[in-house]
Amino acid sequence: MIADMVSRMSLERKVAQLIQPQINSFDAEEMREYRWGSYLNGGNGGPYGDEFAPASEWLRLADEMWDASTQPLPDGEPIIPTMWGTDAVHGHTNVVQATIFPHNIALGATGDPDLVRLIGAATATEIEVTGIDWNFSPTVAVARDDRWGRTYESYSEDPELVAQMGAALVEGLQGKKGAEDYLGRGRVIATAKHFFGDGGTDQGVDQGDVNGDIDALKSIHAVPYPVAIEAGVETIMASFNSINGTKMHGNEALLTGVLRGEMGFEGLVVGDWNGHGQIAGCTVSDCPQALMAGLDIYMVPDDAVALHSSLVAQVRDGTIPEARVDEAVARVLRIKQRAGLLGPDAQRPSARPNAGEYDKLGMAPHRAVAREAVAKSQVILKNDGVLPLKPGADILVAGVAADSIAQAAGGWTLTWQGGRELTNDYFPGATSIWAGIEEAAQESGGSATLSADGTFEERPDIAIVVFGEEPYAEFAGDRKNLIFADTEGLELLRKFEEQGIPTVSVFLSGRPMWVNRELNASDAFVASWLPGSEGAGVADILFGAKAATGKLSFSWPANCEGNPLNGPDGALFALGYGRSLDDTAPLGDLDEGCGFLDGAPAADWFVNGRLSAGISASAGGMDLPNLRGEGGGVVARGIDRNRQEDARELTFGPDSSFTVSGEGEGAYIITYNLPAAPAGTVTIASGERTEDVTRRMTVAAGKGWREMVLTEACLGEFGDGLTIATNAPLQFSIAQISRSTLPEGTECSF
Incomplete structure (x- = not known):
């Protein structure tokens, strides 16, 4: 069927299958004219220019694009429906009301692949509600330098753990290979990304250079891919970084030789946002090199028409063999067929299972899974006997992050970068860390008071200080060192220390950081990562409602310089560290010296x-x-x-x-x-x-x-x-x- 369809397609229609623009740069009329094979919403993109549009508008746009792509064509040319891809990297978090799961760094701390499968399944269902077909997830980067702004998208510095968790999410999103529900109801296409080396760049610079012996690099950064392929992942995304000077989008030896030749991947390779334009000699609208290297789909957000024109011309002048185009088109069509988007039973997005069932966005079973993930990901680094919190305690909760769902969720949340400007009103049905603590305190017979600046009228029994990194995504999160430099939390902790009030730190971050000063000033310290929309999961650990089982999936630094650890040398807490609630062994005073601060x-x-x-x-x-x-x-x-x-x-x-x-x-x-x-x-x-x-x-x-x-x-x-x-x-x-x-x-x- 696929070969026959490809043979009856015009060159222009075939090339269009290999081009993926973003929704903010084209409309249904352009889709009708060009028949783009797929399209995406960027991190700041929403239907009809509204990134906070209700779910019904996402589904309306999906129908509109489907209808435009399936209009009859002359001369019996086959009609190929389009498909929509999205970055649902910790839930379907581009859409208001969706469940926001903890980021991957937190899921790595759970060590629970079965839980990750449940998260994948819940995410797929919520994606289906809006009529979208394809998720650009999981990220299977092995982050080896925590200065990288995408460290929180990595499950671990340990390649084997990354492989295990990434494969679990693939199975959760797509279903298990060979199962009756594979790519069926409640399932979407998954993408393992970014092939390969994204977590190994020099100094953790996003999209930077990865250098070294290729076999040594593969032994770390390529490990998750054969496991994801075995789990059935249908698509793999090329990485922005270079390997020994060659950009991955143009690296034939790796995209074709290793990924397909050595690893046996038969699915579709998609580019990242204008990544082909970074190849030497290329622009975003002119790059035959990427297709010849092994890319099947160009992600070209705003220059689709110009790229289409150049690719068609390059096939006609022999720069690109048409057989290579046919190969890539067949891969696109094969995935559409497997996903039920191509063939006599293919349905308009709004007619598919789960579509338009908006009460499934953020529904209680999904939020329960997210809450469990939050609780299992909390890593206790210090506890001088103040945890679990005593029943009946009067608790003061301080820090501007305590009642900010957006800060707890991090980047890739409603907007690309996320941020505290997104008030809690943007997150209907979600629970902030403060709200979770307040409810747990009342249930224990005590009370909780929120005071962002730490002031109080009645002296509390204990203070919980919630603080940490403000949200970021990708290169905006790159750092020169691992100092946690924002002193809001430190000042609150030291103030309470002077007042003789015991403290618990709840630290929100997308990576391990140098927080020796804050650790010294705390009676208990919890690495909470970026827990998302279910803040009550934090309270479950603080109050002892659930056992503390979270373990570090990254080495935690003893000093502030930020040089890569990836092992016990230089680590304050090693990979796998995490206290139970009854582990109250003293931590001891930590060195607070830091050359970047002391000069x-x-x-x-x-x-x-x-x-x-x-x-x-x-x-x-x-x-x-x-x-x-x-x-x-x-x-x-x-x-x-x-x-x-x-x-x-x-x-x-x-x-x-x-x-x-x-x-x-x-x-x-x-x-x-x-x-x-x-x-x-x-x-x-x-x-x-x-x-x-x-x-x-x-x-x-x-x-x-x-x-x-x-x-x-x-x-x-x-x-x-x-x-x-x-x-x-x-x-x-x-x-x-x-x-x-x-x-x-x-x-x-x-």
Whole structure:
């Protein structure tokens, strides 16, 4: 059937099956004209431009796109329905009212694959409610550097645990291979991602470089894929990162040679968001290399028409053999057939099982599974005898995170980045950590009072302080070190300590972090991760309603530098650590020293739109007073970042350079924004050494404002100035330049 359909399709229709735009960039009329094989909603995308649209609007759009894709075609050309993919990475969390499960880092701490299967099944049902076919999950990254902004999407630093949990989620989403319900009612297509090495980038830089012996890299980062394939995963997503200098979207040796040749994967390989555009020689609208390397579907959010035009032309001129197109199209159609989207019994989205049954979004059985997952994921790191909380206790609950469902949920929650600006009104049916504690306290015969700033009128018996990382996703969460620098929780803990009030810390984070100060100031400390919508699961552990069984799936750092651990060396708490409620052995006082915090304050060279006294800027021998003006092919102008003209945009012509100089000591720290990858070579020089930073700047491009740290590790002995030079046009913005003494051995980072 599949071969016959492919043989009757026009080249234009075949190429369209390999293109996946996002819902915010096209409409049903375009779908009717081009017949895109699939489409997606991005992290900030919602039907008809409303990312908070009710579930009924998601289903309406699914029907609309299905109808447009199934209109009759001339000359008997086969009609191929489209399919919709979404990032439901911890529940169907793009949709209001859906159950928000704990992120993968928490599920790794449960060590319970059967529970993960239940989560997959619940998520699939809620996805089906909205008429969507395909989930871009599970993430089977093996995160080996916790500075990475996607660490919370990883189950563990242990490849075997990642493999076990990832396969369980695949089975939960799709059903077990060979079972009657496989890809049937309450099941959706799953995606193992990102193949491969996404969790192994240098310094944890998202989309960065992974370097080393290929067999050694495979022994860590490729381990989850054969297990997911054995579990029946239908699709695998290519990774943004490079392996030894070659971007994965264009890496034929790995996408085809290893994934298909060695691992035997016969399903569909889909790209990530414009990932093909990062291949050398490619743009987002012109990239035959990706298809030839083994990609089957281009995820091209906003340039689908232009990419379609170039691919059709490249098949016609012989750049791409049509047989390769036919191979990829057959894979797309085969998955549609298996999922019931192609054939005489295929149904419009709203006519399918679970579709439009909106009471299944966040329904009680799903929330019960989520609550169980929260409880099983709580890891007790310290307990001086204050847990479980005593019945009848009067409890003060402090910290702005305590009553924020959004902060407990983290990134990929209603919006791409998530955030506390999403008030609890956005989460009907959900329970904050505070609300769960309040209910448990009352049931125990005690009371609970919420006071974000920790003030009180009547002295409590104990205080629970809820604090942690604010939400983030992907590269926005990349960090230079593992210091938990927000002092709100620390200040509250120390205040209660001075008042003689025992404290329990509930720490929300997407990774292990250096919290020695907070641990010292707490009588009990719980790593709560990103628990999601069922905060009562936290209270279940604090009050002893359930046994504490959570174990670390990542090594916890003893120091603040952030260098990769992945074992007991340098770990305060090793992989697998986690106390039971009756383990009250003293932790002892921890070292609170941290070179990043203990050094002298940074000396600002450029801040708030002004050069400091004694600091000069120049280009081509021409002075740039207050970093404005032009010279030697460089133009510097004021731009707004946080306030009026507090930053500078530097536009370089070919073979131009910019220098800032003055007296100072220590590393250079630059807050910068590089909107697009360099067109040529970029170098940075200080003293007698010049460093080619082109590749590292390319990885940083398009990620917004970032921090560049330049130490002796890459520049050698510093001179009294810093020069940035390029041989091709470049646009580069600077908000701050400072110098600071950092701990010895600090790496250069971008």
